[in-house]
Amino acid sequence: MSISNTDPIQRPVVVLAEDEPATRALIARQVSAAGFDVRAYENGRLALDGLRDLETALIIADWHMPEMDGVALCRAVRELREAHALRSCFFLLLTAESEVESIVEGLEAGADDYLTKPYHRQELLARLRAGQRINELQQLLWGRQVELERVNAQLGHMAKRMEKLANTDALTGLSNRRHFFERADEQWSLARRHDHPFSCVMFDIDHFKRVNDTYGHAAGDHVLREVAALIRAEVPKSDVFGRIGGEEFCVMMFAAQADGAAQTAERLRSMVESAHLAFEGREIPVTLSLGVAERSERHDSVEALIADADQLLYRAKESGRNQVWVSSGGGTRFAPGAAVAS
Ligand SMILES: [Mg+2]
CATH class of the missing domain: 3.30.70.270 (Reverse transcriptase/Diguanylate cyclase domain)
Known part of the structure; x- marks a missing residue:
């Protein structure tokens, strides 16, 4: 069983949505230096397009963005997950708001975690690595699920064959x-x-x-x-x-x-x-x-x-x-x- 994005050669993909150029460049540099493959976008809409080819991703999204904000992106990503277009992902919402209500809204939209700006680099990376561990487990489960379904289908097929064999006269193909x-x-x-x-x-x-x-x-x-x-x-x-x-x-x-x-x-x-x-x-x-x-x-x-x-x-x-x-x-x-x- 091969798991994409956990291959030692393949670096885990981070999809970054942040409208402010300086912040976007800074996060991209820090995350990239920590060994992730960063794909940076200036709003949620573009980030969502970037996610369509991926099976698994870590997502860092700013809350306030034009076109599609972080919370709307989070809801769209949740739909992708439910449609199994995305097998696993970890969604980290970046916000300048530290009020409890805002954080609750973000988590209820489906965010897995949040970080308030200004953030600490070490904390951001630690949360990403935690997210990556969760993604790997989800991928593993997904792979096992697929394997289980394949084995079940095979067993069903064999049971039908066995039943047919048990009921059939081998020479004539009639009922025995x-x-x-x-x-x-x-x-x-x-x-x-x-x-x-x-x-x-x-x-x-x-x-x-x-x-x-x-x-x-x-x-x-x-x-x-x-x-x-x-x-x-x-x-x-x-x-x-x-x-x-x-x-x-x-x-x-x-x-x-x-x-x-x-x-x-x-x-x-x-x-x-x-x-x-x-x-x-x-x-x-x-x-x-x-x-x-x-x-x-x-x-x-x-x-x-x-x-x-x-x-x-x-x-x-x-x-x-x-x-x-x-x-x-x-x-x-x-x-x-x-x-x-x-
Ligand atoms: Mg913003």
Whole structure:
């Protein structure tokens, strides 16, 4: 962390506003001789302009000046500080007035300290050095604050990444089993509360073991990724879609009844069948078996609904694969175009 103006090579900047030329020259000479970088101005307005490029400064301002007096400058500087244009500064008001009321007014305008004219050189320099110590502490705090904000932002970013990693199936980018059940449960509660229809489509890749054995595991992974991507593009983003086992997937279709969900399932089946998936130049025939169940009074949980869909998926497998089975009492093979009684 570098702190400007406290660098041994860089001298602390003193902005001096004093309208009387002789006094201005005297203060500038004394302060400069004590190791400060003095920038002298003949009124508050010019001093304020001079402050705009600085991050930190020590300010010595005369009270009575044309254009903008010391108290007005002090108020303007306080605004710069509040707007964080000035990270740190120390404001020393020079005044010929020693009445308590005037001193109170100056301090209330935001001055950090005051000195009455005629002043003692040693006292002026001692107050400036005290001001410089305060500025250095303010700069240090500011630097730590910035560092803290950076670290916080980084932690927030990491937490989001960790959460995403924890919820995602690394191979397909879909929700993993745990996250799928979490989201499915949320949708289940929502559908039940508002009495919306809600359907579940379970599917898996037919003879997936054979894909792995014939074409290798890299080809098997490729098929899983491709099938996931094909289906992801077809189902609404709001539908919960997850990989819940090796080659087993599940889509929760919010607001879908059994017939609508079965039609979608049939579309997915047909799409995958004709997709011509290939790996390293070899075409791999891929088909899906699917089971579709709609939420009914028989289901007391999302797991019960999924178990029903899984049972129908099993029937699709048993009956020759590459087909959709849908709940209708005992279950029936879905024939496109035909109505389904659930
Ligand atoms: Mg004056």
